[in-house]
Amino acid sequence: MPELRRCPITRRWAIIATERAVRPNGLRTTRDTVPPAISPFAAGNEHMTPPEIHAVRAPGSAPNGPGWRVRVVPNKHPALRVEGDLDKRPVGLYDHMNGIGAHEVIIESPDPDFRLQRLPREHLVDALETYRVRMQDLQHDSRFKFALLFRNHGAASGATVAHGHAQLIALPVVPAETQRMLDGAQQYYRSHERNIFDDIIRQEVDDGRRLVHDAGPFVLIAPYASRVPFELWIVPRFHATRYETANRDQLEALAGVLALALDRLDRGLGDPAYNLVIQSAPYGMDDVPWYRWHIQIMPNLTRVAGFELGSGFFINPTAPEEAAEFLRSLPA
Amino acid sequence: MPELRRCPITRRWAIIATERAVRPNGLRTTRDTVPPAISPFAAGNEHMTPPEIHAVRAPGSAPNGPGWRVRVVPNKHPALRVEGDLDKRPVGLYDHMNGIGAHEVIIESPDPDFRLQRLPREHLVDALETYRVRMQDLQHDSRFKFALLFRNHGAASGATVAHGHAQLIALPVVPAETQRMLDGAQQYYRSHERNIFDDIIRQEVDDGRRLVHDAGPFVLIAPYASRVPFELWIVPRFHATRYETANRDQLEALAGVLALALDRLDRGLGDPAYNLVIQSAPYGMDDVPWYRWHIQIMPNLTRVAGFELGSGFFINPTAPEEAAEFLRSLPA
Numbered sequence: 001m002p003e004l005r006r007c008p009i010t011r012r013w014a015i016i017a018t019e020r021a022v023r024p025n026g027l028r029t030t031r032d033t034v035p036p037a038i039s040p041f042a043a044g045n046e047h048m049t050p051p052e053i054h055a056v057r058a059p060g061s062a063p064n065g066p067g068w069r070v071r072v073v074p075n076k077h078p079a080l081r082v083e084g085d086l087d088k089r090p091v092g093l094y095d096h097m098n099g100i101g102a103h104e105v106i107i108e109s110p111d112p113d114f115r116l117q118r119l120p121r122e123h124l125v126d127a128l129e130t131y132r133v134r135m136q137d138l139q140h141d142s143r144f145k146f147a148l149l150f151r152n153h154g155a156a157s158g159a160t161v162a163h164g165h166a167q168l169i170a171l172p173v174v175p176a177e178t179q180r181m182l183d184g185a186q187q188y189y190r191s192h193e194r195n196i197f198d199d200i201i202r203q204e205v206d207d208g209r210r211l212v213h214d215a216g217p218f219v220l221i222a223p224y225a226s227r228v229p230f231e232l233w234i235v236p237r238f239h240a241t242r243y244e245t246a247n248r249d250q251l252e253a254l255a256g257v258l259a260l261a262l263d264r265l266d267r268g269l270g271d272p273a274y275n276l277v278i279q280s281a282p283y284g285m286d287d288v289p290w291y292r293w294h295i296q297i298m299p300n301l302t303r304v305a306g307f308e309l310g311s312g313f314f315i316n317p318t319a320p321e322e323a324a325e326f327l328r329s330l331p332a
Numbered sequence: 333m334p335e336l337r338r339c340p341i342t343r344r345w346a347i348i349a350t351e352r353a354v355r356p357n358g359l360r361t362t363r364d365t366v367p368p369a370i371s372p373f374a375a376g377n378e379h380m381t382p383p384e385i386h387a388v389r390a391p392g393s394a395p396n397g398p399g400w401r402v403r404v405v406p407n408k409h410p411a412l413r414v415e416g417d418l419d420k421r422p423v424g425l426y427d428h429m430n431g432i433g434a435h436e437v438i439i440e441s442p443d444p445d446f447r448l449q450r451l452p453r454e455h456l457v458d459a460l461e462t463y464r465v466r467m468q469d470l471q472h473d474s475r476f477k478f479a480l481l482f483r484n485h486g487a488a489s490g491a492t493v494a495h496g497h498a499q500l501i502a503l504p505v506v507p508a509e510t511q512r513m514l515d516g517a518q519q520y521y522r523s524h525e526r527n528i529f530d531d532i533i534r535q536e537v538d539d540g541r542r543l544v545h546d547a548g549p550f551v552l553i554a555p556y557a558s559r560v561p562f563e564l565w566i567v568p569r570f571h572a573t574r575y576e577t578a579n580r581d582q583l584e585a586l587a588g589v590l591a592l593a594l595d596r597l598d599r600g601l602g603d604p605a606y607n608l609v610i611q612s613a614p615y616g617m618d619d620v621p622w623y624r625w626h627i628q629i630m631p632n633l634t635r636v637a638g639f640e641l642g643s644g645f646f647i648n649p650t651a652p653e654e655a656a657e658f659l660r661s662l663p664a
Contacts, residue, residue, distance in 0.1 A: 003651075005557040009516040009528060010509070014557040015647045018654070079647045092535040093528075094556045148643050158635040169639060177342070177644030180508075184341040196341060196425070203424040224426045225337040225346040275641050298641055303490040307482050307501060309607050309630055312509030315347045315411045319335075322350070 002080055002099025004173065012176045015099055017079040041071075041163040043110035049073040053104060054134060056126045069123055070130045071107045078103035079169065086143060086172055102138050102147075102170040106130055112163045115271075116151075117262035124255040125248070127166075131278065132251070134168050136244040139283040144170040146178060146282045149243070154273025156300045166276075174282045181279065182291055189290030197235055197292040209321040212264070212328055215257040217250060222320030222327075229302060229318035230269065230327070232261050234295040243280040243293040258295070264327045265299055273300035334412055334431025336505065344508045347431055349411040373403075373495040375442035381405040385436060386466060388458045401455055402462045403439045410435035411501065418475060418504055434470050434479075434502040438462055444495045447603075448483075449594035456587040457580070459498075463610065464583070466500050468576040471615040476502040478510060478614045481575070486605025488632045498608075506614045513611065514623055521622030529567055529624040541653040544596070544660055547589040549582060554652030554659075561634060561650035562601065562659070564593050566627040575612040575625040590627070596659045597631060605632035 002017040040048035043066040052063055054072040061067025074082075080101030088097045108127040109119060116124065135147045151166040152159040174182075188196040204211050204221045212232065213220040223233050234257055240246065246254070265272055280293040308314050334349040372380035375398040383396055386404040393399025406414075412433030420429040440459040441451060448456065467479045483498040484491040506514075520528040536543050536553045544564065545552040555565050566589055572578065578586070597604060612625040640646050 007516075007555070007557040008520065008532070010512050011516055012512075012557070012559075013645055014559050015645065016558070016651050017647055017649050018651050019649075091556070092539070093531050094535075148639060150639050156635075167639070171643075171645070175643035175645040176512075180342050180344075180644075184339075184343055188340065199425050200340070203426075207424070223339070224423070225339040225344070226348070227344075227346050277641065277643075303488075307480060307499070309609065311480050311503075311507035311609075312512075313345055313347065313503070313507040315349055317349050317351075319348050319350050 001084065002078075004097045004099050006095040008093055008095070010176070013173055015079050017099060019077065039112035039161075039163040041105075041107045041110070041161065041165060042112045043068070046071075049105075050076060054130065054137075056130060066110070069109060070127050071110070072130060072134055073105050073107070075103040075105050075167065080171070097172060100143055100172050102141070102144070102168065104134060104168040106134065106149075106166040106168060108164060108166065114164055115262070115266065116153075116164065117259040117266060119259075121252070121255055121259070124259060125251050128246075128251045128255055128258075129248070131166065131168070132244055132246055135278075135280065138168070138170040139244070141170070143172050144283060146171045146174045147280070148175075148178075149278040149280075151276040152273075153276070154271070154300065156273035157275050159273070178279070178282070182281070182285075185291045186288075195239065195290055195292060197294065201235055201237060210324045212324045213257060213260055215253065215260070217253045218257045220257050220261050222324040224320060226316050226318075226320040226323070227314035228298050228300075228316055230265060230272075230299045230323045231316075231320070232265075232297040232327075234258060234261065234297075236292060236294065239289070240293055241281045241285060241287050241291050243278050254295075261297060264330050265297070268327055268330050269299065269301070274298060275300065333416065334410075336429045336431050338427040340425050340427070342508070345505055347411050349431060351409065371444035371493075371495040373437075373439045373442070373493065373497060374444045375400070378403075381437075382408060386462065386469075388462060398442070400442060402441070402459050404462060404466055405437050405439070407435040407437050407499065412503070429504060432475055432504050434473075434476070434500065436466060436500040438466065438481075438498040438500060440496060440498065446496055447594070447598065448485075448496065449591040449598060451591075453584075453587055453591070456591060457583050460578075460583045460587055460590075461580070463498065463500070464576055464578055467610075467612065470500070470502040471576070473502070475504050476615060478503045478506045479612070480507075480510075481610040481612075483608040484605075485608070486603070486632065488605035489607050491605070510611070510614070514613070514617075517624075518620075518622045527571065527622055527624060529626065530571075533567055533569060542656045544656045545589060545592055547585065547592070549585045550589045552589050552593050554656040556652060558648050558650075558652040558655070559646035560630050560632075560648055562597060562604075562631045562655045563648075563652070564597075564629040564659075566590060566593065566629075568624060568626065571621070572625055573613045573617060573619050573623050575610050586627075593629060596662050597629070600659055600662050601631065601633070606630060607632065 004013050006013050046064045050073050052073050055068040056070040058067040080099045080103050086097045131149050147170040149168050185196050210222045217237050275298045277296045281291050336345050338345050378396045382405050384405050387400040388402040390399040412431045412435050418429045463481050479502040481500050517528050542554045549569050607630045609628045613623050
C-alpha cells in the first residue's frame with residue numbers, strides 16, 4: 001500500500017509509492033524514454049491496459065476495443081490505490097495516511113504519434129471534455145479532497161510512455177503548493193475586494209508585453225514571475241472557480257487557445273518537452289469569488305537544479321517579455 | 333541587470349536572469365554536460381575564471397596561480413549582481429526588485445576529476461571551512477538576507493561544468509521554501525517547547541530503520557517523508573542555528589559523515605547525480621532555540637515531473653527505510 005507522509009517541518013506531503021519501486025538493483029539511471037516497439041495506448045492494443053473507465057467512442061463500438069478517440073484507463077503502476085481506508089495516524093512525531101487516491105491515464109488519441117495541438121478541433125474539445133468528466137466524477141468519492149490533471153510531454157518532462165497522454169491524480173489532501181495559491185488569492189481578495197486573476201488580466205492586456213494571445217474568453221500570457229523560460233498561463237476572463245464547471249462553448253474556446261499555445265511552442269522551440277497542469281480548486285470549494293481555475297504550461301528547456309530544490313526560488317534566464325514577443329512573432 | 337519578481341498569487345520569488353539567456357535561437361535543448369577539453373577550474377587555468385575572492389593556498393603561492401587546494405571565484409555568468417541598489421518598487425500589482433546578490437563558485441580541488449568523498453580528510457575540512465568563511469563574509473553586506481550553499485553533482489543535477497564545485501548565492505530576500513521550514517520549526521517549538529530536530533533525532537535513533545549512520549555529533553538519516561529515492565539529511569546533535577557558527581572540531585566530524593554519505597551513494601548507486609544544500613538560518617537570525625542548520629542531499633535518480641511542479645507534492649518510489657537499509661548494508 002502506498003503511503004502519504006508529511007514532513008513535520010515544512011508540512012509538505014510526499015507519496016511513498018514503493019510499488020513503482022526504484023530499487024538499488026533496478027535503478028533507472030537512464031532517463032530517456034525508450035519507445036517500445038508497440039504502443040500500449042494505440043488502437044488495437046486495448047488489452048495492454050487495464051479495462052477502460054471511460055471513452056469517447058464511435059457509436060456501436062465495444063469497450064476495450066478499437067473505435068475510440070479518447071480513452072481513460074487506470075494507471076497500470078498507480079502512485080495511489082483506490083481501495084482501502086485512509087488509516088490516518090501519527091508515527092511518533094510524523095503524520096501518516098494510506099496512499100488512497102485515484103491515478104488515471106487519459107489517452108487523447110489512438111495515434112501513437114499524435115500531438116494535442118494537431119488534433120482536429122472537435123477531437124481536442126472531446127479530450128478537454130473528458131478531463132472535465134473525470135475530474136467531476138472523482139469528486140463523488142468523499143475521501144478525495146483535490147484532483148490534479150497534468151500532462152508530461154517528452155522524456156525530459158518525465159513522460160515514461162512515448163504515446164501522448166494526460167494523467168489525473170485525486171488526493172485525500174490538498175497539496176501545500178495549491179494551498180499557498182489559494183491562500184494568496186484569498187488574501188488578495190480580502191485586501192482589494194477584487195479577484196487577482198481579473199487584475200492580472202487587466203494589467204497584462206493593458207501592458208501587452210507579456211500577452212501572447214487575447215482570445216475573447218481566455219488570455220494567453222507569459223506570467224510576470226515566470227519560473228522557467230517560456231512558461232505560459234491560460235486564464236479565463238469569465239469567473240469560474242473549478243475547471244469542472246466549464247461548458248462546451250468554453251471548452252471550444254479553450255481548445256483554440258491551448259492549440260495555439262502548444263503549436264507556437266512546438267514550431268518556435270522545436271517540440272520542447274513540457275509539463276501542463278490544470279490548476280483547479282479543491283473539491284467542495286464550488287464557487288468562491290477569489291479563486292479561478294487556469295492552466296499552467298512549463299516547457300522543460302533548462303534543468304531544475306539544487307538551488308531551486310533547496311529554496312523554491314527559480315532562476316529563469318529568459319524574460320517573459322522576450323518569450324511573449326517571440327511567440328507572438330511566429331506566423332499564425 | 334537581473335530582476336527579482338514575485339508571483340502575486342503564491343508570493344514566490346523568481347530570478348529573471350537574462351544575462352544567462354536561453355534565447356529562442358540559442359536554446360539548450362541537450363542537457364548533458366559536454367566535458368570541455370580543458371577545465372576552467374583546474375590548476376594552471378586560473379586565468380580562465382574571474383580573479384579569486386578567497387583561497388586555501390600553499391604558503392608563498394600567489395593569488396590566481398597554482399598552489400591552491402580550495403579556491404573561490406565569482407560566477408562568470410552570475411544569476412545576480414553585486415553592484416547596485418535594490419530599487420524595490422511595484423510594477424502594477426507585482427513586486428519587483430533588482431537582482432542584487434552574490435553568486436560565487438567554490439572549487440574544492442584543482443583536480444578536474446576529484447570527488448568530494450575521496451579528498452584527504454583535512455582537505456575536505458578545508459572545503460567545509462571555506463563554505464563557512466564565505467557564508468559568514470557575505471552577511472556583512474546589509475542588502476543580503478539569506479545565503480544558500482549548494483552543490484550540483486553530475487549533469488542530471490543541473491551541473492554545467494564537469495569539474496566539481498559548490499555554489500553560494502546570497503539573496504536580498506528569504507526564499508518562500510526556507511520561510512516555510514522556519515515557520516514549521518518555530519510552530520513546533522511553540523507547541524512543544526522542544527526543538528523539532530532534537531525530536532527527529534531521538535525518534536530516528538530509537539527507531540533505527542531510517543538511520544544510516546550515527547556519528548556522535550551528527551546523525552545521517554533518510555528522512556521520513558523523503559521526496560526522492562535515497563534523500564539523506566545530516567543533522568547536528570548539538571544546537572546551532574547557523575552553519576557559519578561551526579568550529580573546526582565540528583567541521584571535522586561533519587567531513588567524516590559527509591564523506592560517508594557521499595561514498596555510500598557513490599558505491600551503492602554508481603556515482604549518481606545529486607543536489608546538496610546546506611540549510612542554514614537567514615542572516616540576522618543568530619541564535620533561536622527552534623531552528624537548526626542541516627544538510628540535505630537529494631540524489632537525482634528519477635525526474636521531477638508535472639505532478640511535482642504543479643502540486644509541490646513528490647512521488648517517491650523508494651521508501652526511506654529501504655534506502656537506509658541498503659546504504660547501511662554496504663561494506664564500510
